[in-house]
Amino acid sequence: MSGAGTIRYGREDPNYDENCPLCRMEKKTEWFYEDYMMVICRCETHPDKWMVVLKRHIPIGEMSPEEMRRTTTALINMHPDGTLVQMRRGEKYREHAHLHEA
Ligand SMILES: [Zn+2]
Numbered sequence: 001m002s003g004a005g006t007i008r009y010g011r012e013d014p015n016y017d018e019n020c021p022l023c024r025m026e027k028k029t030e031w032f033y034e035d036y037m038m039v040i041c042r043c044e045t046h047p048d049k050w051m052v053v054l055k056r057h058i059p060i061g062e063m064s065p066e067e068m069r070r071t072t073t074a075l076i077n078m079h080p081d082g083t084l085v086q087m088r089r090g091e092k093y094r095e096h097a098h099l100h101e102a
């Protein structure tokens, strides 16, 4: 089993793309949460929506089980009243895994 430590994030990511706004992670909107793996921030296009952005440049289908589990948990934790709004796959940057509030 490969540990989470074998995956590299941010600029360490071998697929890091300087031309990808999600890779560059410029802080253009409010950020709710950040750790080494992900950021939860407001969408620039839809400021009433939150999105969770993985800090590596891969399609959403290639996220590891650990990444899926941790991003989902982070989303649940930001809705302490028990409601979890529906999330959908981000449409604009399909090659960079992120989930967007529906
Ligand atoms: Zn990217």
Ligand SMILES: [Zn+2]
Pocket (backbone or CB within 6 Å): 043, 044, 045, 046, 049, 100
């Ligand atoms: Zn949006």
